[in-house]
Amino acid sequence: MKKDILLISSTHGNEKIGLEVIEKLKKEKLDKYFDYIIANPKANKQDKRFLDKDLNRSYPGKKESKFYEEKVAYKNFQIAKKYKYVIDIHEAEKGINDFVIVARDSLNDKFPYKKINLKNILLWSDPKGSLCGEIDNAIELEFGMKGRNRVDVINKAYNILEMFLLNKIIRYSKSKKIYKVYGFLNDNKFVSRKVFKDFKKVNFKNESFYPLLVDQYLDLGIKCYKMNKIK
Ligand SMILES: [Zn+2]
Known part of the structure; x- marks a missing residue:
């Protein structure tokens, strides 16, 4: 049976955090609350950001294209638009913070941002072509890896997603900071x-x-x- 929540891993094939967190969630049987996809399977296998072009600039994609990522984008888009909430998980090697990316000019009521336990929300609408820019109930999570212990970051990402999946109320959610x-x-x-x-x-x-x-x-x-x- 299809669930309400779709988690997306490996939009950038060399960013493994999505799969690592999803594995951990599955171990705790929390996958009864979500489905997931590996967005760019070939790039993930080859440990590359992408093959032909950045998948995060390729949505909504094309059914027929000479670019692998445009075809994959089309396929992912057809899947993702059926879900109530979509969360695309990223990591930045040189990043030092964790934040939510909303690929629009403003927040809307289609996604419960307050249930994501991260302080910083970034409105980032340009350049176009991310999945989250095409679907208004979708966000990206970005985790910075510079100078941090990978296990700690994975645990933090796990806790954020666990709270979201279990619909836990976050008490200090009012202190969100919004950047553009x-x-x-x-x-x-x-x-x-x-x-x-x-x-x-x-x-x-x-x-x-x-x-x-x-x-x-x-x-x-x-x-x-x-x-x-x-x-
Ligand atoms: Zn990424």
Whole structure:
């Protein structure tokens, strides 16, 4: 029987946290509350972020395409849209925080954000093409791995999902902080001399912003993403 909740692992094939947490949830028999999919099976097997193009930029996908990820996106999208709640689980090697990503400009009442025991919610609507941007009852969870014990992070992710699945009330849910991701800072010699830290406000070239995922995407020429604090 189909359940209400769909957990998604391996949207990026080299991010194993989703599968690790799902295994742990299954061991505790909590899989009676959720179904799950491995979003990018080939990239997961090859331990790569993706094969042809970023799956998280490929939704809603295409039934026929020369790009593997566009076909997989189409398939996943048909599955995911049947669920009441969808949670896509990610990790960032250079990240130092855990947060919820909502791929829209504002929160809605289609997902019970308060039941996710994480303080920071990021509104991140651009670039397009994530599954969570196409379905308004879906979120992404991002776990930062830099300088942290992997087992601790997995346990934290497990606890967050266990509380959500068991519909536990979180008492301190009112203290949520909401940020909006509005752009990114290009990496260059000048930029690389300055120290940026995730979620620590900076003033740089007459612009003040909160950096996000510093050094995670240097290979794309991005020093960090930029955020405003909304609440
Ligand atoms: Zn990811």
